[in-house]
Amino acid sequence: MAMEVLARLACVFCATILLQSLAWPCSNGERGFSYPQSPKVPSIVSERYRTAYHFQPPRNWMNGPMYYNGVYHEFYQYNPDGAFDPNDSLMNMVWGHSVSTDLINWVGLEPAIKPDIPSDICGCWTGSATILFGVQPVIIYTGLIDRKANQVQNIALPKNRSDPYLREWAKVGSNPVIQHVIPGLNSSHFRDPTTGWIGPDGLWRIAVGAEVNGIGTALLYKSEDFMSWTRIERPLYSNNALNMWECLDFFAVVPGSNNGLDMSSEIPSGAKHVLKVSINSCDMYIVGVYDLKRDEFVPDTVQDDNRLWTRIDYGTFYASKSFFDSKHGRRVIWAWSNETDSYSDDIAKGWAGIHSIPRTIWLDGDGKQLIQWPVEEIESLRINEINHQGLELKKGDLFEIKGIDTIQADIEIDFEPTSIDDAEPFDPSWLFDPRKQCREADASVHGGIGPFGLVILASDNMEEHTAVHFRVYKSEQKYIILMCSDLRRSSLRPGLYTPAYGGFFEFDLENEKRISLRTLIDRSAVESFGSGGRICITARVYPVALVDNGATHMYAFNNGSTTVGVPQLRAWSMKRAQDEEFAADVPQKNTGICDSNDDFVPSIRNVHVHGAEKGVLVLADIMANSGGVMVRYFEWVQNIQVFMWDEEKVNRELKTYMTRASNIVLII
Numbered sequence: 001m002a003m004e005v006l007a008r009l010a011c012v013f014c015a016t017i018l019l020q021s022l023a024w025p026c027s028n029g030e031r032g033f034s035y036p037q038s039p040k041v042p043s044i045v046s047e048r049y050r051t052a053y054h055f056q057p058p059r060n061w062m063n064g065p066m067y068y069n070g071v072y073h074e075f076y077q078y079n080p081d082g083a084f085d086p087n088d089s090l091m092n093m094v095w096g097h098s099v100s101t102d103l104i105n106w107v108g109l110e111p112a113i114k115p116d117i118p119s120d121i122c123g124c125w126t127g128s129a130t131i132l133f134g135v136q137p138v139i140i141y142t143g144l145i146d147r148k149a150n151q152v153q154n155i156a157l158p159k160n161r162s163d164p165y166l167r168e169w170a171k172v173g174s175n176p177v178i179q180h181v182i183p184g185l186n187s188s189h190f191r192d193p194t195t196g197w198i199g200p201d202g203l204w205r206i207a208v209g210a211e212v213n214g215i216g217t218a219l220l221y222k223s224e225d226f227m228s229w230t231r232i233e234r235p236l237y238s239n240n241a242l243n244m245w246e247c248l249d250f251f252a253v254v255p256g257s258n259n260g261l262d263m264s265s266e267i268p269s270g271a272k273h274v275l276k277v278s279i280n281s282c283d284m285y286i287v288g289v290y291d292l293k294r295d296e297f298v299p300d301t302v303q304d305d306n307r308l309w310t311r312i313d314y315g316t317f318y319a320s321k322s323f324f325d326s327k328h329g330r331r332v333i334w335a336w337s338n339e340t341d342s343y344s345d346d347i348a349k350g351w352a353g354i355h356s357i358p359r360t361i362w363l364d365g366d367g368k369q370l371i372q373w374p375v376e377e378i379e380s381l382r383i384n385e386i387n388h389q390g391l392e393l394k395k396g397d398l399f400e401i402k403g404i405d406t407i408q409a410d411i412e413i414d415f416e417p418t419s420i421d422d423a424e425p426f427d428p429s430w431l432f433d434p435r436k437q438c439r440e441a442d443a444s445v446h447g448g449i450g451p452f453g454l455v456i457l458a459s460d461n462m463e464e465h466t467a468v469h470f471r472v473y474k475s476e477q478k479y480i481i482l483m484c485s486d487l488r489r490s491s492l493r494p495g496l497y498t499p500a501y502g503g504f505f506e507f508d509l510e511n512e513k514r515i516s517l518r519t520l521i522d523r524s525a526v527e528s529f530g531s532g533g534r535i536c537i538t539a540r541v542y543p544v545a546l547v548d549n550g551a552t553h554m555y556a557f558n559n560g561s562t563t564v565g566v567p568q569l570r571a572w573s574m575k576r577a578q579d580e581e582f583a584a585d586v587p588q589k590n591t592g593i594c595d596s597n598d599d600f601v602p603s604i605r606n607v608h609v610h611g612a613e614k615g616v617l618v619l620a621d622i623m624a625n626s627g628g629v630m631v632r633y634f635e636w637v638q639n640i641q642v643f644m645w646d647e648e649k650v651n652r653e654l655k656t657y658m659t660r661a662s663n664i665v666l667i668i
């Protein structure tokens with residue numbers, strides 16, 4: 001039976017026809033890829049494809065995080081007018097705002113920043129949050145000043161720092177704080193200021209991505225008070241491999257240590273710095289040192305061909321942003337993972353885009369490779385563990401993984417080839433296009449050591465499936481592994497963007513022996529981490545089986561001549577994370593949420609039905625707000641009568657009154 005299924009796997013791979021009209025997502029062209037225009041999807045797709053534990057707003061489109069006073073804040077690009085508007089989608093961006101105490105369960109608040117001043121009137125684009133000296137949060141962001149997308153940089157401050165959720169922000173009167181008056185600057189390519197750091201002179205620094213004289217540049221600015229900025233003549237770094245850099249990130253790391261560093265504190269000797277840039281639908285990075293005397297970034301290796309730059313993630317992963325998590329002493333990174341169906345699909349679904357699972361990020365001991373791993377908090381969603389040990393996969397073997405929810409799962413599996421003698425020779429030219437190698441040496445093509453890995457989200461007859469797998473090569477005195485996430489048979493739906501993602505990494509097979517794979521499956525999102533996070537691939541998939549059956553199959557497989565052991569396989573079903581609706585009046589151009597008398601009306605009709613479908617009890621707004629109202633009443637009584645309850649007394653009285661009121665409402 002296993003051989004029959006694997007043979008069918010080979011047949012469907014051979015039958016694959018690539019859509020040649022699609023550009024590669026990491027090309028030298030203008031846009032990484034263009035959406036195909038597939039037919040609208042059934043309404044059931046909106047729920048079946050919507051992720052359960054990835055962050056995404058309840059509706060519409062999304063694209064600088066921070067930790068402050070016990071609360072994580074996620075700010076993100078949000079389009080309040082719709083899932084996608086191809087003619088105007090970037091000209092009305094606001095800063096969405098959600099909060100969490102664990103990076104997994106989120107509550108949406110009202111947008112933090114909206115376009116309402118001359119220096120951002122056409123949109124509030126990406127920027128960063130900085131905590132000045134541990135006490136003052138500041139947002140610096142790009143504003144569009146006209147329909148030609150000319151860009152400047154603005155600042156906003158929280159209105160009330162004592163508000164634990166920092167719900168309201170005010171723009172400073174001196175905006176824009178940085179203008180686009182630089183010789184040779186393309187003023188429509190001048191955006192995305194970084195989180196601030198302390199420079200060698202004790203002044204604040206930020207970098208802004210730009211195109212200057214046709215060259216990708218990280219412009220460097222300094223300030224004493226974070227309000228008045230002066231450009232430093234020499235850029236932080238520039239390289240003609242790309243003509244524009246956006247969504248810059250710049251942070252310090254210590255090789256071999258997974259402890260994060262706060263850029264506003266003293267950086268220890270021996271630390272390296274990482275410059276991350278986003279361009280052509282890819283996030284790439286360079287490792288080097290920050291030369292304090294010259295105030296510039298110096299790469300360890302200069303690479304003029306951007307195809308050879310190392311990527312943060314080799315899949316659908318863009319505009320990433322990291323921050324120092326002072327609660328756990330780590331650096332955390334995440335990114336936007338856009339939809340790869342079509343614009344019309346997004347409109348039919350009513351939403352588009354998710355954020356990747358937050359990842360701890362650090363530098364490997366060799367000082368060359370960033371390592372990423374899902375934050376440990378994601379493990380709180382694990383249930384129904386299954387465990388297999390001592391499995392053996394011969395050539396052509398499939399082992400079905402049962403006992404968990406295969407559309408919401410977390411799988412950790414170790415592979416151990418029984419011999420390293422059959423590794424195929426490595427061709428260095430493959431480094432320029434690893435996706436091509438993933439297409440030509442896919443899961444159906446027999447190899448020496450590999451392909452082996454996982455087949456996930458598979459339909460009953462294997463017509464639909466996604467293969468995440470490894471293949472081992474020998475290059476001179478080292479081994480190089482190709483990891484692929486092949487989406488070409490992920491869905492029977494026509495017109496989807498279904499590439500074969502892939503990347504190479506070096507591996508000491510003689511000493512490490514085990515090659516690990518962790519894959520997080522969340523309906524339409526698949527995040528895979530190879531070799532403990534040395535390589536990561538994020539993908540978006542839309543299998544018909546998920547819609548029709550609400551269930552799929554999952555297998556471990558080997559199609560190489562070398563037998564592969566599986567010393568350990570652990571897998572879990574994943575619970576749904578909390579992702580509450582926005583608790584705010586978000587203006588919407590098409591529907592509005594106020595009636596003709598300017599009275600508030602629900603932004604989601606039949607919300608009780610919508611909630612019931614998700615197993616959520618929906619109560620009136622007054623119930624959600626009553627706790628705060630009651631506490632304010634307690635404060636008022638105490639003020640006018642000049643006495644004070646202790647915290648225990650407040651909690652006890654609040655519980656008494658709220659329980660009584662809730663019981664009455666629920667009975668009614």
